[in-house]
Amino acid sequence: MGRKQEVENRGGDSSNPELFTWQYELNTLAWAILIVVTSMLLKKVGQLLRLWLMGSRLPGPPLQTLVARSVNCAKAAGPLKLLELFSTLHKEHGPVLKIWMGPSQLLVSIFDARIVNEVLEKAKDRVPTSQMALQLAFGKGSLFFAPFSKVERQCAMYDREINGNLLAEVHAISHKVIQKLDLWAKCGQDGNWETDSNSCSQNLAFAVLGISIFGESYVDWAVARKFEKLLVSIADEIPGWIHYTMPPVWRLSFIRFWRKCDKLRHSTESLVTEAQKVQSKLHETDNPNNTDSTTSKSKRSKGSLNGKYKSKEVCGITDAVSSNLVNKKILGEGQVGAMMYHGGFTTAGILSGVLTQLAHHPEIQAKVYAEVEEVCGSNMAPSQSDVKQMHYLMACVHESARLLPSAPFLQRCSLQSDLKLGPGLIVPAGAILAAPVHLLQLDPVYWGNDSTNFNPDRFLKPKSKCLLNAEESPCIQNECDQTQKDATMSERRIFQAPASDSGFLTFGAGARSCIGSNFALTEIASLIMALIQRYELKLVQESPKDLTPKLEHGVLQYSPSSRLILIPRIAHN
Numbered sequence: 001m002g003r004k005q006e007v008e009n010r011g012g013d014s015s016n017p018e019l020f021t022w023q024y025e026l027n028t029l030a031w032a033i034l035i036v037v038t039s040m041l042l043k044k045v046g047q048l049l050r051l052w053l054m055g056s057r058l059p060g061p062p063l064q065t066l067v068a069r070s071v072n073c074a075k076a077a078g079p080l081k082l083l084e085l086f087s088t089l090h091k092e093h094g095p096v097l098k099i100w101m102g103p104s105q106l107l108v109s110i111f112d113a114r115i116v117n118e119v120l121e122k123a124k125d126r127v128p129t130s131q132m133a134l135q136l137a138f139g140k141g142s143l144f145f146a147p148f149s150k151v152e153r154q155c156a157m158y159d160r161e162i163n164g165n166l167l168a169e170v171h172a173i174s175h176k177v178i179q180k181l182d183l184w185a186k187c188g189q190d191g192n193w194e195t196d197s198n199s200c201s202q203n204l205a206f207a208v209l210g211i212s213i214f215g216e217s218y219v220d221w222a223v224a225r226k227f228e229k230l231l232v233s234i235a236d237e238i239p240g241w242i243h244y245t246m247p248p249v250w251r252l253s254f255i256r257f258w259r260k261c262d263k264l265r266h267s268t269e270s271l272v273t274e275a276q277k278v279q280s281k282l283h284e285t286d287n288p289n290n291t292d293s294t295t296s297k298s299k300r301s302k303g304s305l306n307g308k309y310k311s312k313e314v315c316g317i318t319d320a321v322s323s324n325l326v327n328k329k330i331l332g333e334g335q336v337g338a339m340m341y342h343g344g345f346t347t348a349g350i351l352s353g354v355l356t357q358l359a360h361h362p363e364i365q366a367k368v369y370a371e372v373e374e375v376c377g378s379n380m381a382p383s384q385s386d387v388k389q390m391h392y393l394m395a396c397v398h399e400s401a402r403l404l405p406s407a408p409f410l411q412r413c414s415l416q417s418d419l420k421l422g423p424g425l426i427v428p429a430g431a432i433l434a435a436p437v438h439l440l441q442l443d444p445v446y447w448g449n450d451s452t453n454f455n456p457d458r459f460l461k462p463k464s465k466c467l468l469n470a471e472e473s474p475c476i477q478n479e480c481d482q483t484q485k486d487a488t489m490s491e492r493r494i495f496q497a498p499a500s501d502s503g504f505l506t507f508g509a510g511a512r513s514c515i516g517s518n519f520a521l522t523e524i525a526s527l528i529m530a531l532i533q534r535y536e537l538k539l540v541q542e543s544p545k546d547l548t549p550k551l552e553h554g555v556l557q558y559s560p561s562s563r564l565i566l567i568p569r570i571a572h573n
């Protein structure tokens with residue numbers, strides 16, 4: 001039967017053949033759309049049924065709606081309240097626990113270091129929907145939110161760059177940044193400096209990371225101050241929007257937040273442009289006739305800054321690196337913003353935690369100072385290799401990071417396939433996996449009965465153990481020879497990095513673990529070495545005696561922050 005005949009049979013107007021064709025095509029399109037939408041809906045319903053079915057087999061509270069409600073209350077009260085609730089639920093239901101956050105959102109919390117490591121090893125995707133606010137600020141493609149398959153190559157590239165060029169310079173930059181302390185601390189008439197632990201740490205962390213990424217004059221740029229201010233303001237607002245999966249565009253406060261995110265993106269662009277301008281000016285001053293960028297870059301990397309930017313020189317070697325990161329677009333603008341946000345606030349949080357603990361424990365601070373004197377003397381500038389010998393300081397940094405991890409929870413997701421965990425436990429694809437890091441890092445099962453105390457000794461290994469191991473392995477023998485050399489200086493014990501199943505997860509684990517951990521640890525140790533060598537840290541009398549963790553700028557910090565006095569050491573004058 002012809003198309004025209006078909007229309008006539010249905011009672012249509014056959015006098016206009018163009019109209020038939022048009023109606024016929026519209027019908028076909030409508031059917032096609034209906035079929036596609038229906039099959040998508042059926043697929044979604046199928047996925048949902050599968051999620052419900054598989055979720056129901058996981059251990060967890062039977063009164064799911066009630067739990068979800070209390071979870072939402074706890075969410076509103078903050079992540080530490082949520083941790084309390086998780087702790088209670090884990091006590092009742094064991095180390096793996098399901099919680100329905102809504103009819104289509106299944107959260108599986110894991111409170112067992114071994115299983116958490118297994119999850120972090122196997123689940124490589126970040127939760128795609130739960131980061132709407134962060135995506136607005138830094139873009140959807142950011143490393144911190146995108147599925148692993150999309151960012152695998154980027155991760156490898158950043159890993160090379162951060163743990164290569166950036167790591168090689170971080171000690172020198174940190175040391176020079178401490179010499180600019182007058183920018184962030186107030187000097188009194190008595191010659192003592194006074195500062196606030198959280199904000200001073202934040203300024204130091206942003207200065208070191210900013211110089212590493214954008215180049216030496218970062219600390220002098222007005223646009224950098226504007227960028228940091230915006231970043232702080234956005235970081236403070238993000239927790240309020242973090243639980244929205246769709247932008248609540250009907251709320252005025254959200255529209256304001258959205259505009260701020262736009263401003264942040266513009267501000268990041270300005271930083272990149274500023275860095276590029278400095279690069280091209282340096283290039284001209286290096287050699288006005290030379291158009292070969294590689295030659296002039298290699299000259300700069302040896303510290304030969306010339307012309308008008310010399311006065312702004314911080315350490316004389318970073319521009320070649322920043323040229324790599326920003327000019328060669330290794331870090332795109334979205335990634336630059338996200339990297340400054342993540343690296344800046346996390347490093348600041350841990351740095352502030354260590355400074356606060358050292359001010360609260362003068363006897364521990366005295367041991368750190370003794371170690372600095374022993375390793376590099378009271379007047380010699382510490383070198384990067386000195387940092388590796390600061391075993392006690394490294395133990396203090398790790399102990400502080402244990403008590404106050406930047407992120408109280410780690411979240412992951414397996415988007416493509418189900419996740420088999422040990423015998424009999426299968427977490428369906430798409431479920432959110434959460435590890436309550438703060439709980440694990442305070443758990444007496446892993447850290448003993450003094451798990452809530454600041455005790456750096458738990459990260460130190462006795463020398464005798466080293467000798468014992470050396471007999472078993474020739475590789476350890478070399479390490480021990482060095483250790484013995486160090487040990488002749490004193491009866492020091494050596495720092496032992498936490499084992500993978502110890503429950504220490506401040507930097508995460510597995511394929512998506514922190515790429516910047518070595519950079520951050522070297523930076524923090526270098527900053528503290530330089531500070532402690534020059535100043536004794538004391539608490540201002542009215543500073544809080546109890547240390548209460550609170551989420552500030554997206555990371556855990558002691559709040560209210562301690563006020564510190566920095567008393568210049570006589571030996572250093």
Ligand code: HEM
Nearest residue numbers: 143343346347350406506507508509512513514515516520
């Ligand atoms: C003390 C400071 C820091 C802490 C506590 C910290 C912590 C973390 C954590 C918990 C993660 C997620 C790990 C996971 O899901 O398993 C992470 C990821 C990451 N961190 Fe850090 N971080 C710090 C500093 C830095 C710095 C300074 C940089 C860059 C210079 C950096 C770069 C990254 C990157 C790129 C990722 C994402 C890796 C991926 O998605 O594959 N971090 N960090």
